[in-house]
Amino acid sequence: MMNPLQKNTWETIQQTTVTDLRIARQHLWLNVGTYLGLFVIELSCAQLAHSQVLRADAFNNLSGIFSTSLLMTGLYMAAKTHDNDLWGAPIAPSEQLAMSPRIQQSRFRFETLYTLVAGLVMVEIAGDIIYQATRALFSPTTPVLQSRIAGIGAGLSTLILLLLWLTNRHWAHHLANTALVAAAEIFQLTQQVDTLMKQTFNVAVAALMVISSDQLP
Template identity: 35%
Template sequence: MVKKDNSYEENESVTWEKLQSEQFKNYRVVKRNLIFNVLIYVLIFLIEYWLALQSGAEVLKADAFNNLSGVISTFLLIIGIHIASDEDETRLIGFPVSDQNELSNQKRVRLSRFRFETIFTLVTSILMIGIAINIISSGIHTLMNLKTQKIPNPIGIVGAGISIILILLIYIINYSSGKETNSAALLASAQDSLGDILTSVGTAVSIFVVWKFGIRWIDSVASIVIGCFILYSGFKIFLESSLNLADYFNPRKEEKYKKVILNNPQIKSVPGLTAHYNGSLVTVEAEVTVSGKMTVKESFILAEQIEETLKQECGVSDTKIIFYPNEI
């Protein structure tokens, strides 16, 4: 009995399952980190709010609610990651999808799920912008009404100090894990945490200066500066997420992918190449010209070589190659 070779679909299915498995593993890491973030932020809020009541420091109370907003934004990211990591191939957030027996439909639905990470990262950036505007407007209001501002008890510095230490821990974990898993959600959360650290530092400095020297306007100016930093970070994440969802890709990176493909001596030219973001995954569609004498089997082997090269050298998750004859 002749042993039948695995078909192209079977090989592709195995490769795709491996890719999904790696991505699901990353999502589990991301989700675990974000849940840890929520617990820490809730703890920070309770500590700061209680010490704000004890010290009479309004700026510490504002910082407490700023950190509470971190709970909301992180919870939104968890929802996005949960949808992206859903393994139910028959529905997409409750809506029916095409027949999943076909590999192309499996890929389309899975890549659509991965984009939910970017969608909820975008929502998080909008929350950051809203928080920043609130902090800036609050700072301007207190700056215009300095006489009504009370001198706080220095115990409020303890609350801000605890906040700095705990959020710094969150930032380190999120940033390192975000780089390791290439997660936009964790990197966005890390940037958000960096803004929260600066907010807490500003809070501690403001309480100390107002208490020690009675310079009340320092509190307001510091909060406005910190609000501007958070606003900048929020706009940056918003822009990146919006461009990813609009299917924009850095042309310099696309040129790099072209050069990598052209390094293969069998490729005559690359007349077209388009790269896409699907969550944190990058996929590429390329048109290449080759010798018209190349057989189907040879072009298939060449396509596999190109896909593996782009994966190893550029981190591209999936590549689709369209062949054209160099001469007709």
């Protein structure tokens, strides 16, 4: 049993930690809304521009929603302070009072566990991106010029994800929260920059072709 001083100290630590976890979870809703909005924007631009690259990138945003959902689940379970079970095992009322700090510390580990799972998902997606890029590099195909609409869509997505990344990074350091650190995954931003570079290259090639045709006698 804890003495009154230890109990008061633990309750203060618990309240502070749980509050930070709930704030972090609220901020992750911004990630879900952003990824969903980008999915709609990029898919719409892909339809208008007939861009398969932008279409693939639009559906890739769904992986961001899945990873964020894992992080939010971990934060939700870690922030629970009153529960009748732990990891599916029932807890008697008397044990809840006697083992409260130990039980809550075990719940806090849900954040780490789900962050690890989300990280493994990100690694798998990043590996698939590297594989597809390497395959495309050694299997050259005839380049297909994209319209300016695709370039605008990719540029807008890059800007939005940059702002989201900076927001996640700020709150991750402010709250010292590992889930928000994981939410600030850089590979999404890298993909958007890669897409923007492809669209810019295609527009530049199209412009050069127009200039060359105008100079023909």
